[in-house]
Amino acid sequence: MKNNQHLDTLHTPLGKRGLYDSVCFCNRCGMCAPLCPAYQNAPQESNSPRGRNQALRGVLEGKLKPRQVRAELLELLTSCTLCGRCQAVCPGQIPTAQHVLELRRTLQARLLPTLLFKLLRLRGTAPRLFSYLVHTGLWMRRLQGWSVLMYLPGFAWLKHLNKLLPARTPRPFKMSNQTRPTFIYLPSLEAQFFLPDIAQSAYQLLTKKHRVAVWENTACGLFEFVYGDLSRARRQLRALITRHQKTGKAKLPLVTDSIDVYHFLTQAPQLFEGYPTWQQKAQNLAACTRYIADYLPKKPAALKTISNPVLLMTSALFNNQSSAQEKSAQILRSLFKKNFVECGYKEPQVVPAGYGFIKGSRANAYNLQAVRTVARQQVQTVVVLSGLAALELGLSLRQFYPTARVCHIAKLNG
Ligand code: SF4
Numbered sequence: 001m002k003n004n005q006h007l008d009t010l011h012t013p014l015g016k017r018g019l020y021d022s023v024c025f026c027n028r029c030g031m032c033a034p035l036c037p038a039y040q041n042a043p044q045e046s047n048s049p050r051g052r053n054q055a056l057r058g059v060l061e062g063k064l065k066p067r068q069v070r071a072e073l074l075e076l077l078t079s080c081t082l083c084g085r086c087q088a089v090c091p092g093q094i095p096t097a098q099h100v101l102e103l104r105r106t107l108q109a110r111l112l113p114t115l116l117f118k119l120l121r122l123r124g125t126a127p128r129l130f131s132y133l134v135h136t137g138l139w140m141r142r143l144q145g146w147s148v149l150m151y152l153p154g155f156a157w158l159k160h161l162n163k164l165l166p167a168r169t170p171r172p173f174k175m176s177n178q179t180r181p182t183f184i185y186l187p188s189l190e191a192q193f194f195l196p197d198i199a200q201s202a203y204q205l206l207t208k209k210h211r212v213a214v215w216e217n218t219a220c221g222l223f224e225f226v227y228g229d230l231s232r233a234r235r236q237l238r239a240l241i242t243r244h245q246k247t248g249k250a251k252l253p254l255v256t257d258s259i260d261v262y263h264f265l266t267q268a269p270q271l272f273e274g275y276p277t278w279q280q281k282a283q284n285l286a287a288c289t290r291y292i293a294d295y296l297p298k299k300p301a302a303l304k305t306i307s308n309p310v311l312l313m314t315s316a317l318f319n320n321q322s323s324a325q326e327k328s329a330q331i332l333r334s335l336f337k338k339n340f341v342e343c344g345y346k347e348p349q350v351v352p353a354g355y356g357f358i359k360g361s362r363a364n365a366y367n368l369q370a371v372r373t374v375a376r377q378q379v380q381t382v383v384v385l386s387g388l389a390a391l392e393l394g395l396s397l398r399q400f401y402p403t404a405r406v407c408h409i410a411k412l413n414g
């Protein structure tokens with residue numbers, strides 16, 4: 001690749017732009033600030049999307065020296081949830097979340113605890129070892145082994161993980177690969193290891209009408225894209241694309257239960273700018289990528305067990321207005337009618353990705369914002385679109401608003 005550590009060209013809704021051009025398109029109008037959850041939480045200019053864009057512009061123009069203002073830049077990076085709400089309302093569709101990721105890469109900021117980062121990276125480099133370690137870890141948790149482990153140096157993140165996971169982690173759901181598949185199911189990390197009920201619902205939904213190949217414990221590049229480096233993200237994407245070609249001549253729909261994975265894969269072609277063959281293949285993969293809500297029946301089995309009213313938390317990595325999110329909202333609108341409340345753009349939203357593990361000062365405040373939204377609407381069921389959102393919001397609700405519960409949209413199927 002021309003540039004291993006940065007995207008040469010960003011694919012924005014208004015066309016392809018180089019990074020510097022993209023940043024310069026920000027005309028500092030400030031329309032994005034009122035809708036940015038980080039800015040709502042701490043209304044300072046540096047915390048607004050405009051402030052983030054100007055900081056990156058300063059770095060690119062050499063006016064800001066990252067070494068001299070590293071602490072301030074890190075604060076700016078860790079407070080952005082990458083939700084993409086700013087882009088959705090920006091007249092120039094400026095992809096501020098992508099700019100923030102570029103700044104992360106410039107600073108080579110490792111935002112996760114070192115041991116957790118290394119462990120999660122194993123999913124891409126040594127999936128069998130990763131699976132073994134996760135299963136051993138969960139087994140130790142059942143035997144109360146974490147109560148000792150979490151006090152060892154480097155393991156403090158286990159405390160948060162312990163709170164995040166259900167009190168008793170259900171046994172994994174066994175999925176089998178069917179011959180001559182017509183569909184591919186790519187379970188997310190959370191659905192496969194921590195919330196197997198999501199994987200079970202998704203798998204049963206798909207196998208009702210299709211022959212399914214299950215790609216368990218498969219890294220798609222999202223983790224490396226957000227926390228690691230671009231060359232590894234590209235490598236994992238290329239492996240996924242090659243496997244997709246071998247499994248069904250690059251024609252089979254690839255279904256995910258995570259809206260974040262969906263957004264990442266549909267935006268994957270921008271990682272291969274300058275390499276037309278791979279970009280074409282990535283475009284094909286993006287065209288084959290589907291979100292699980294597309295396969296919900298008109299009258300899902302679990303409908304009667306869902307408490308009303310129902311709220312959809314629309315926050316997700318990189319994109320707040322994708323067709324998959326809109327389709328999910330439409331499904332809930334038609335199923336729950338007046339009892340459905342969509343979390344609008346003027347409301348604080350669920351933090352999209354692992355903020356409990358990022359060493360930022362805002363994690364708790366963001367989680368409280370999300371709970372406040374739920375409480376204000378007095379909802380009993382909050383529908384989310386990813387396992388990570390289910391885990392994070394589930395913990396916040398257990399702590400602060402236990403009358404409400406979280407339900408992944410695939411679980412409407414029972
Ligand atoms: S990111 Fe968009 S909405 Fe925000 S200040 Fe820049 S141009 Fe205006």
Ligand code: SF4
Pocket residue numbers: 035036037038039048049052079080081082083084085086087096097
């Ligand atoms: S991506 Fe979200 S948190 Fe980050 S600047 Fe935009 S609106 Fe704010």
